[in-house]
Amino acid sequence: MSVPTAAVDRSVCAPLPVLGRDVRVPLVTGGEVDYAALDYAASAPALQRVWDDVAAYAPYYGSVHRGAGYLSQLSTDLFENSRTAVAEFLGCREGDQVVFTRSTTDSLNLLAAVLPADCQVFVFETEHHASLLPWRGADVTYLDAPRTPQQAVGILERALAGRGTSPSGSTVPALVCVTGASNVTGEHWPVRELAAAAHAHGARVVLDAAQLAPHHPVDIADLDVDWVAFSGHKLYAPFGSGVLAGRSDWLQEAEPYLAGGGASRQVTRRADGGVDVEWHTTAARHEAGSPNVIGVYSIAAACRALTDAGFDSLVEREQSLVTKVLDGLGEVDAVKVLSLFGDDVPRVGVISFVVDGWNSSHFAAALSAEYGIGVRDGLFCAHPLVRTLLGGDPQDQGECGAPDGEPGERSLNAIRVSFGAGTPDEHVERFVTAVKELVRDGARWNYRTENGRCVPAV
Numbered sequence: 001m002s003v004p005t006a007a008v009d010r011s012v013c014a015p016l017p018v019l020g021r022d023v024r025v026p027l028v029t030g031g032e033v034d035y036a037a038l039d040y041a042a043s044a045p046a047l048q049r050v051w052d053d054v055a056a057y058a059p060y061y062g063s064v065h066r067g068a069g070y071l072s073q074l075s076t077d078l079f080e081n082s083r084t085a086v087a088e089f090l091g092c093r094e095g096d097q098v099v100f101t102r103s104t105t106d107s108l109n110l111l112a113a114v115l116p117a118d119c120q121v122f123v124f125e126t127e128h129h130a131s132l133l134p135w136r137g138a139d140v141t142y143l144d145a146p147r148t149p150q151q152a153v154g155i156l157e158r159a160l161a162g163r164g165t166s167p168s169g170s171t172v173p174a175l176v177c178v179t180g181a182s183n184v185t186g187e188h189w190p191v192r193e194l195a196a197a198a199h200a201h202g203a204r205v206v207l208d209a210a211q212l213a214p215h216h217p218v219d220i221a222d223l224d225v226d227w228v229a230f231s232g233h234k235l236y237a238p239f240g241s242g243v244l245a246g247r248s249d250w251l252q253e254a255e256p257y258l259a260g261g262g263a264s265r266q267v268t269r270r271a272d273g274g275v276d277v278e279w280h281t282t283a284a285r286h287e288a289g290s291p292n293v294i295g296v297y298s299i300a301a302a303c304r305a306l307t308d309a310g311f312d313s314l315v316e317r318e319q320s321l322v323t324k325v326l327d328g329l330g331e332v333d334a335v336k337v338l339s340l341f342g343d344d345v346p347r348v349g350v351i352s353f354v355v356d357g358w359n360s361s362h363f364a365a366a367l368s369a370e371y372g373i374g375v376r377d378g379l380f381c382a383h384p385l386v387r388t389l390l391g392g393d394p395q396d397q398g399e400c401g402a403p404d405g406e407p408g409e410r411s412l413n414a415i416r417v418s419f420g421a422g423t424p425d426e427h428v429e430r431f432v433t434a435v436k437e438l439v440r441d442g443a444r445w446n447y448r449t450e451n452g453r454c455v456p457a458v
């Protein structure tokens with residue numbers, strides 16, 4: 001996977017309009033500024049176009065699948081067309097299914113629930129907890145953190161080569177779970193190479209695209225992965241839906257993830273008083289209950305909006321912002337940008353760093369209170385990875401206001417800045433200026449700890 005890093009003619013692509021772009025926030029030092037939302041990796045703002053599409057549909061909202069009325073039929077059409085739009089966005093293959101879930105976490109837990117008997121799971125310890133934890137009921141192997149993309153492939157190949165066989169002598173099924181882009185470092189993972197290695201050993205692959213899909217086209221056939229999972233709220237569609245797309249066999253051979261209406265085709269009472277169920281064999285099998293029509297429709301709207309805007313030029317523009325942030329942070333000696341793979345591996349607009357002599361929570365609080373910039377501090381639901389990158393104990397959060405180490409010493413948690421298709425240049429420029437000023441001059445306000453977080457002492 002390659003990401004263009006060339007200089008960009010800004011006229012090529014402006015930021016896409018997003019909700020909240022005009023929101024003003026107060027500064028502790030007086031006055032107010034436009035809020036700079038630089039926490040896209042957690043949740044991205046809704047694209048204006050997604051909001052407009054949802055608003056245009058809302059009066060026509062109706063129950064899907066079971067209603068006889070006009071609006072129910074219209075909503076059912078939109079719901080099923082959304083499935084097709086997502087399948088196209090992901091380049092799904094013939095026979096792939098798109099299952100609508102609540103989020104990436106939900107999608108990966110669904111896949112964990114349909115693993116065939118004796119399935120072995122392989123996952124790098126560097127994953128987000130949503131990718132790390134759902135497999136704990138299975139035979140899971142946690143792979144050590146690689147320090148290069150090539151090492152990642154080598155580690156996986158060695159693990160798969162030592163894979164077990166069933167009592168009958170056949171190789172047991174296996175699943176490899178890999179992230180497309182890290183939610184801590186933003187670095188791309190060698191998905192295509194890992195998928196090739198997995199397939200060469202008869203294993204399947206699920207791609208956690210929570211951080212990749214909002215920043216870069218994902219093509220399931222081209223990457224040759226078996227499943228892709230992502231969340232609407234990170235893809236500019238924050239209405240509570242997610243996606244698991246890919247091969248249908250494991251999904252259709254397993255019991256439904258949730259039992260209930262919508263998943264069942266027919267339910268009959270048995271002579272012995274029990275109940276027999278015939279489950280659907282389509283995606284509906286795992287979508288029991290009344291579906292989140294607005295959430296699903298908003299994801300399809302986001303897919304259309306990104307495609308229509310020209311995803312490649314969005315990538316190109318985002319890369320110019322990545323360069324701006326990395327160059328700016330690189331000019332500050334006290335700042336250390338976190339990286340697993342080193343400078344040669346491309347990143348999406350997700351960058352974590354620590355500042356010598358600063359508690360990360362204190363630094364993030366000052367960015368917010370004094371500059372109107374919203375970033376995130378902490379361990380980003382990837383404790384083993386952050387522990388590897390910082391070499392510290394993530395349980396120990398440090399005290400607000402008291403630097404968690406002398407210059408040169410390790411920090412206990414990190415600061416993450418993340419951005420995307422709706423981010424104006426001014427937001428990242430303000431961020432870089434703020435980092436430089438805070439490091440040079442210190443905070444202009446006093447802060448205190450409240451419920452484990454730093455807040456302005458007002």
Ligand code: PLP
Pocket residue numbers: 041042103104105106128130131179181182183208210211231233381
């Ligand atoms: N995977 C990655 C890489 C993530 O960054 C996240 C969320 O930050 C998730 C999975 C979980 O996503 P969600 O909270 O939408 O389920």
